[in-house]
Amino acid sequence: MLKKIIAAAIAAAAAISLSGCATDVALPEESPTVVEKTSIVVYAGRSESLVQPIIDQFTEDTGITVEVRYAGSAELAAQLLEEGENSPADVFFAQDAGALGSIAKAGLMTTLPDEILGLVPAGYSAADGKWVGVSGRVRVLVYNPEKVAAVPSSVFDLAGPEWQGRIGIAPTNASFQAFVTAMRILHGEDKTLEWLQAMKTNAVIYPKNSAILEAVETKTVDAGLINHYYWFARGREVGFENLTSKLGQFQANDVGNLINAAGVGIVTDSSAARSFVEYLLGKTGQQYFVDETSEYPLITGVEAGVDLTPLDQIPAPEIDLSDLDTLEETLQLIREAGLI
Amino acid sequence: MRKPPVVIAVLGVSAALLAVLPIGYLVLRLFEGLDRALAELLRFRTLELLSNTGLLVLAVSVSALLLGFSQAWLTTRSNVRFAPVFAVLAALPLAIPSYVMALGYMSLFPNFSGFFASWLVLTLATSPYVFLGVTAALVRIDTATEEVARTLGLGRLQVLVGITWPQVRPAATASVLLVALYVLSEFGAIALLRFDTFTRAIYNAYQGSFDRTSAAALAFVLLLITLLVIWFERRYRGLYLANTKALGKRVRVDLGSWSWTATIGLTLLAVISVGIPMFSLLVWTVQGSASLDLPMLLDALWGSVRLAGLSGLIIGVFATAIALWAVRYRTRLGALIETASWATHALPAVVVGLALVFFGANITPWIYQTTWLLVIAYLILFLPNALAAISTPIAQVSKDLEDVSQSLGVPANRTLFKVVLPIAFPGIIAGVALVALTVLKELPATLLLRPTETNTLATRLWGATEDLAYSEAAPYALLLVIIAGLPALALNSQARKALSEVRG
Numbered sequence: 001m002l003k004k005i006i007a008a009a010i011a012a013a014a015a016i017s018l019s020g021c022a023t024d025v026a027l028p029e030e031s032p033t034v035v036e037k038t039s040i041v042v043y044a045g046r047s048e049s050l051v052q053p054i055i056d057q058f059t060e061d062t063g064i065t066v067e068v069r070y071a072g073s074a075e076l077a078a079q080l081l082e083e084g085e086n087s088p089a090d091v092f093f094a095q096d097a098g099a100l101g102s103i104a105k106a107g108l109m110t111t112l113p114d115e116i117l118g119l120v121p122a123g124y125s126a127a128d129g130k131w132v133g134v135s136g137r138v139r140v141l142v143y144n145p146e147k148v149a150a151v152p153s154s155v156f157d158l159a160g161p162e163w164q165g166r167i168g169i170a171p172t173n174a175s176f177q178a179f180v181t182a183m184r185i186l187h188g189e190d191k192t193l194e195w196l197q198a199m200k201t202n203a204v205i206y207p208k209n210s211a212i213l214e215a216v217e218t219k220t221v222d223a224g225l226i227n228h229y230y231w232f233a234r235g236r237e238v239g240f241e242n243l244t245s246k247l248g249q250f251q252a253n254d255v256g257n258l259i260n261a262a263g264v265g266i267v268t269d270s271s272a273a274r275s276f277v278e279y280l281l282g283k284t285g286q287q288y289f290v291d292e293t294s295e296y297p298l299i300t301g302v303e304a305g306v307d308l309t310p311l312d313q314i315p316a317p318e319i320d321l322s323d324l325d326t327l328e329e330t331l332q333l334i335r336e337a338g339l340i
Numbered sequence: 341m342r343k344p345p346v347v348i349a350v351l352g353v354s355a356a357l358l359a360v361l362p363i364g365y366l367v368l369r370l371f372e373g374l375d376r377a378l379a380e381l382l383r384f385r386t387l388e389l390l391s392n393t394g395l396l397v398l399a400v401s402v403s404a405l406l407l408g409f410s411q412a413w414l415t416t417r418s419n420v421r422f423a424p425v426f427a428v429l430a431a432l433p434l435a436i437p438s439y440v441m442a443l444g445y446m447s448l449f450p451n452f453s454g455f456f457a458s459w460l461v462l463t464l465a466t467s468p469y470v471f472l473g474v475t476a477a478l479v480r481i482d483t484a485t486e487e488v489a490r491t492l493g494l495g496r497l498q499v500l501v502g503i504t505w506p507q508v509r510p511a512a513t514a515s516v517l518l519v520a521l522y523v524l525s526e527f528g529a530i531a532l533l534r535f536d537t538f539t540r541a542i543y544n545a546y547q548g549s550f551d552r553t554s555a556a557a558l559a560f561v562l563l564l565i566t567l568l569v570i571w572f573e574r575r576y577r578g579l580y581l582a583n584t585k586a587l588g589k590r591v592r593v594d595l596g597s598w599s600w601t602a603t604i605g606l607t608l609l610a611v612i613s614v615g616i617p618m619f620s621l622l623v624w625t626v627q628g629s630a631s632l633d634l635p636m637l638l639d640a641l642w643g644s645v646r647l648a649g650l651s652g653l654i655i656g657v658f659a660t661a662i663a664l665w666a667v668r669y670r671t672r673l674g675a676l677i678e679t680a681s682w683a684t685h686a687l688p689a690v691v692v693g694l695a696l697v698f699f700g701a702n703i704t705p706w707i708y709q710t711t712w713l714l715v716i717a718y719l720i721l722f723l724p725n726a727l728a729a730i731s732t733p734i735a736q737v738s739k740d741l742e743d744v745s746q747s748l749g750v751p752a753n754r755t756l757f758k759v760v761l762p763i764a765f766p767g768i769i770a771g772v773a774l775v776a777l778t779v780l781k782e783l784p785a786t787l788l789l790r791p792t793e794t795n796t797l798a799t800r801l802w803g804a805t806e807d808l809a810y811s812e813a814a815p816y817a818l819l820l821v822i823i824a825g826l827p828a829l830a831l832n833s834q835a836r837k838a839l840s841e842v843r844g
Contacts, residue, residue, distance in 0.1 A: 041792065048803075067792050067793050068792070068793065069709075069792040069793070071547075072547055072548065074547065074548045074549065075546065075547040075548070078546065078547075078549065078552060079697075079701070081552075082552060082697065082698065082701045082702070083701045083705070083708070084701075086701060086702075086705035086708070088708075088709060088792075171544075171548060172544050172547050172548025172549075173548070177548070204534070205534060206534075207531075207806045208806050208807060210806075210807040210808070210809075211806060211807055211808045214807065214808035214809070215450070215808065218450040218808075219450070220450045220451055331548075331549045334549075335380075335383075335385070335545075335549070335554065336383070338383075338384060338385040338388060340541075340544050340545055340548050340549060340554075
């Protein structure tokens, strides 16, 4: 009797696990050249709520199923490095150029074909063709106008003592880290470390951009450093007139106004993986980023949303996104400042 | 000395290996990059984490002791009104995962964060452990000594400090060490409340950085501190719960005019530990009910139930094998295996998760990011709980029955399956259920190891809370308390015993 129960239990366990595991087993990937696949694994460092709809649309249009592993871009990059050749990932869809650059540098990405790279302006893909940007975003200061009379002229002003405890940042977030990398490149290690150390005193640490925005909205902090589209997404959700916060830019060429790109790179090449990248850079994909996530499209023929400042009018610093691949050094500084 | 059946030996040895290997790998790997790891540790940040962690552990231990002891003494030894009700209320926070309690508070007060917030939430979450431990000890001491002391002219406080306290001190110490272990390994609440202790720093270092050495180095320090506390806990554990019944009748102290103060105090405590967080979650759930994504909720529920059911069964099978080996065969290897599975007891889940990520990605890629690696994590974390629950029913099966069965010619191993297991079966099932419910609430290891596209109530709750999207998180939190917390509390034998004794 008991043996039967145990046998039944084991059978049940196997059935339960199989039903869950069927999708866990990666398809055999024997040939490094292009193989036919009907299913790909995407590591997505972007919010599920922002990108899952376009991924579902892709599956509907092409019949290729996509398994998505959502986590922070930095975490997924760390995971890819740890997994190395063993990685089940086909495509890395990251929130910023820095995370992509680091994976490319580690030799884990295949070079993209020219017809894909040619779709976007040169500044928005890797110089070595290992990744390509799919949507543009701008670093902004989100602030509560009741508490912040005027946007400071530079992001460096946030290091002043008057900002103690008033500013929200997300040091584990890949977009923040890319911004720090830009600061390192433009202003040097010492000045960057000094700024980060000031942030240790002045800043309130959040896990994500969305949490920073929420904290400014609920008046927990007075201002925060985020990507622009979080604010638009929230505005569309609750009505722009109901937002407490405003977006501001620092003065021209300030590193706090960095333009960055979310992008993709192919880890394990296949025609399905390429279709996915092409789809994101096609009309449907680009229009989706314009309409649903308030990001900047990167291909010609698709216009940015009317409420956005055109990209060429953003007072952004001059920097090549391909140069943002020195994340190791950035993380060392962030750690040295005690922020992680 | 009899030999155990092969199945039992294989299950036992593999469970012990699974428990020890990943941690061993973490340590090995750390020594490979020792210079970098040392550089990582020899910085001010480590000192900051050390003092933050130490301060929180100390503060919570002291306050949980004070609260838990007061609740236990008032409900068992004083004539406070509604003592049984207050006893249940004192144990009730056990049903609320600490990160859910943190969510309840932070969603109500936007500025609720940092040391004070973490201290408050963890004190409320852990004082039930002290309450249960001390209650069990209090009901066993004879009150005659106290009465003699009173008649000899000692004041009430003097009796409490001089007579009562020394008798419950072993139980109280053991409970406080449990609390300390809890705080050391706590991740969810502390991370949500943004207080930097080792667990949060380890998770952040892993999550936000490409350099995994730093996470591993911090994890190693936390491992050492935890082992130190476990060692202390071991020394005191034996002293707790002496199994004697009090001889005389228990006399309750008349609180007199203090009675109202005590009632109000206990009520207030119940309000802040259970009332406020649950109220807050209810309000947010109602507020967000219009935009509730039901398919997503059901998907997470299914993910949780599937994982918990599978892990409960597997852990139950392993635990039964080890318990049989240790209890019914008493071989030295059996005892060793049992100790090995206990050795990982109370290791912070963040450390176990991290060790398995490294181990899985490099050594066993074929189970990496599958349900199996996560199940192994749960096995490491919760095998001790299962052993504790399953050993008792197995030990209670009378040896005579086995002898009778064997004297009738049934082989020993067959006797095991025909006699011992069927009798112990209900107890084993209860143990499995308890483990499954614990798995439902697990957060950090699940976050680090969950298979792609698997979501659980806990991970969805975590994601929404990281976005500070409270109305989205609240239904997940409520569901967790209802399907995991309350049943777990009802199954907790220590809680049941303590509560029934308050009434008696």
